[in-house]
Amino acid sequence: MTAAVKLTLAWLALCLVTAASILLAGEPPAPGATQPASLGVAALGGAFAKAYLVMRFFMELGATPWPWRAAFAAWCVGLFVILSAMLLWPA
């Protein structure tokens, strides 16, 4: 598979995950009501999955030395965990 084909497939995957995230988020909650936290976490999950795709295929993170890969992975995973926790267990 050529590099251009991989990039194009990554772009398609990004578009599909975007569409799926929008469908999953559904309609806005009724005035005064709140969205279930799980839907918010799902939206964040979709966003960070897309972030991984951009890092892996567009930024070519795999071609960098391991400290860079570790740092970006820490940002991606760590931020997802922290933001999800803030949604699930707001202070």
Add this chain to the structure above:
Amino acid sequence: MSQPASPPPPPPQRNAARKPRFPGEEGVWMFVLGDLAVFGLFFATYLAYRAADPAGYGAASASLSVTAGAFNTLMLLTSSWLVALAVLAARGGAAGRARRLLYAAIGFGLAFAAGKISEYAAKAGDGVGVETHEFFMFYFVFTGIHFVHVSVGLILLTILAQTLRKRRALEAGQVRTLESAGLYWHMVDLLWIVLFALFYLVR
């Protein structure tokens, strides 16, 4: 007379053929990581304030157009894809193809900018501003800072596309510069991906 035994061939170096080439300049990677860290703090701050008034934030968020946000997301994702293809073309020595892909990427970036300005104008027309609700303060400030990043990125890509116009053959330094600019542009895309989720989908 017996021939002396020839020395055994050296063992193949495990990763010799697979040694990765570091794309772009290390300083740009450092900048990107720093910017991502700062925006990470922004995201956490937004959710911390949101926790105090989830219904109010949800109502404000519901006034945003998911269609507009999805359009902007598609524009930036496509632009990022085209920049990545341009970098590939540049590595293959195809300066003309790289230039055309860059111009296409700039076009999609401008479409994003136009979409964003249109959204801001619509909100202004509805009388919504930074003081309407805390949500909109975060929305306008964070997407505004992101918009500045987009503008800088568009200027960079335009300058690079113009320099490619004057060359038939690409030097290694030029390819590296294009990789670095591409890296910056993908970071801009990354940030919008999270902003879209936080402001448009998390209600």
